[in-house]
Amino acid sequence: MKRFIYLIFAIILSSCGAELESIGEDFIGNGSSIEMYEYRITETSTIKIDSFATSTGSNTVSMSEIFIGRYSDPLYTGTTVITPTFTIAPEYAPVVDEEATLDSITFKFGYTGKLWGDTISLRQQILVLHELSELPIYNETVDNGMMFNIDPIPPFKRELGRAYFYPNKKGLKDAYFKLDKNDKYLSTLFDRMKYKDNMFNDLPWNFINEFKGLAITADKNNDIIFGMNATPDSLYMCFHYHVGATLESTVKIPLTTPIFQYFNATNTPTRKFESLKYQTDEVPIEESAFALIQGLSGYMVKMVLPVPPPQDQYSTLVKAELELNPLIFYNSSITMPQTISVYKSNANNEILSQLQQASGDVIGKLEKDEQHLDASRYKIDLTEYYNAFSMLPEEPSISDEFTHIILSVPSMSSTFDRVIIEDVPVLRLYYAHYNNDLL
């Protein structure tokens, strides 16, 4: 009897197990499924925005970096010239011995590590430092005091010096402007330091009102754009002097007052994009044979997406993905961004709100194929966007506006990265049909 009961328990405990994962595939019907709809986004165009901000507009918040340089690409980008301007002033009244003798004057700049352009042919680059004849116009009540890439640089008073360097890491790290110590104004400035001139009181305003500011231009033969550190300890004028035979010292006049810091970025387009004079202008991809996204130049891509197909009660969107096929350059002088920002737009190409994941992550990412670079693609996740679409009221005008988007580099004013889209983008919508009909 006991053995019988033990046998029963043994059967119960050991008898359950299954390895049935996929058998019967042709047996149980698939009334449910996931279906894909694919669309070629032929309404893809290149636009050029009217302007983008290149300053902070605030006296307390400064930019971490500014850009300088010139790059010319006759096929895609055209010519982009970037000229930064800023003010300098001592932090405190300099203390210089009256017996001090000026040895040299330099202007130092720091390299942020961002560099675009020809770094292979190692052609010597030339930068020119200018003194401004007047301060940039700052109006706190207009655009919150922000400066834009189209704001003109004030007129130059005179050239102060030049920097020569090769476009590589070491060259940029060691580069500086050498100013003429015999320049009448600069030598007089040094003397005024020694004798504690009134311009060194009530800093920085007394100093700025006299020494208006500086701008840096790139020589017309330059072919790089790079980032400069916009911090007082990286951007400064330096007076090197000695007292007596042995005592050598320096006085620095660093970057100051962020409200006057900005850069002008002007792009002269290629012939294909000459018609882009206003933000509402568009050049379709089929006309130009490519679509362009370029930082620091204002180029963005505008798309009109399709309205999602009507679905029955038991269908719902599970994934929406836009795929871009970028033109890949091996050893390119202009890098591609790792992410793409996507904004809602409208028929006037206005940049409205940014589309993001629920977690706040960007929705456009580069999927790089290290083995086959040509197979790299940008994938833009529009799932949340199309899910929201289903909740819109059924008015054609609302639906129509909802389908306009703009693609851009993550920050137009802080990168020269570029995406050239050579094929018509493809949108894929995945719908689950879950009617539960098994047979």
Place this chain on the structure above:
Amino acid sequence: MNTKRYIVTLLALLITVALHAQNNTGTPYSVFGYGLINENPGAYTGMGGVSAAMRDNININYLNPASYTALDSNRWHVQLGVHAEMVRITTHKESAHYRVAGNGYFNLGFRIRRNLYSSIGFTELSDIGYDLTYKNVIPGSITQKYTQLMQGEGGLNQFHFGLGWKYKNLSIGANLGVVFGKIERRQTLSIPMDNAYYIKTSDNTRIHDIIITMGAQYVIDLGGTQNLTLGAYFNPNSRLFGKNSYIAYKESSSSSSIIDNDDEVDKGFIKYPFKVTAGVAWSKSTKWLVSGDYTFQKMSQYREFDTHNNIKLKDYHRASAGISFTPEKHSRKWYLHNSYEFGLYFVRSHMYMNEHHINTYAFTAGTVVPFLFSNNRQELDLKASIDCGFRGSEVDGLMRERFVKIRLSLAFKELWFMKRKIY
């Protein structure tokens, strides 16, 4: 002795509950209707599952309530059974296997008054259990696949209370069965892409209602020690009340919030079609017993809520035959007083797929070992039987299941209704 009785009864109840809690099948064939119908039910599984004309004074043949009148008039009867199943499933391109245990039943039988007997018990009518994962190419794509996970569980169970009444050679009986259970079908649809949603649906039908089983048996004395028993029982068309709830929701892999919620609740009826079993049994003394059965159920009329999941089923047919041989019932030698059983059964099931009937062919064999205790006050039959057979075929995308089922059951009776005359 009372303690032992209570422990045995408690064990029997626990085992039955535990087995009921398990998913008792793993076959995709259980997707049809209210699941895979138990193809070898009852107390005579070693004889091919014959039941219509079977009656004796040790087994509770709960399938035909007219058989209760064969129980001992002064003993109470307890019966329970378990089984384990090993199945190998093959298609034309792959194979798999599963093992399950379960299908417990538990019955009590006793006499109420002269010629009136009763039984209460619990048994399983059907089983649903499958857990399958499919990967299919997404229509519109060339290489991308989606994953479909399909799961089903549930089945119908019955708690019955029955009466049997005897008048001379005729016995009639009826079971009032409370049928309860669920038919649950779940699926998950997903695609292997970052931040994609996946869809989960659950279609759950809970059933609870009453069905009636009515039966009759007539014993013909053929002279000598031979008897011929004719028997039949049937369930009329029944409408089982059910409540169906359907819910669908989608979740993101990066977020656990519910986005959509399709929730429908429907109340209605599951049509449990007419079912009849008829058979004949011939016995000669306690040595020979031969029986045959035929079962028909009009499953083509099966409906769920009239409009919901109206799959097309075929009528159900089952034929079985069995033989039992006991060399010498009262011999002291164990191999002589054991009973040896053999049987066959064939099922043309309600399932019809890809223009093929899903049929089952099996043979059975078993043995019954009797025990006597306490000066013949207690009698116990231990039964072990085995089913070997196959279901379906591999043609046209179907599946063949080769199964081996081991069944163990215990039929126990004890003197209850006789007072001791000597103390």
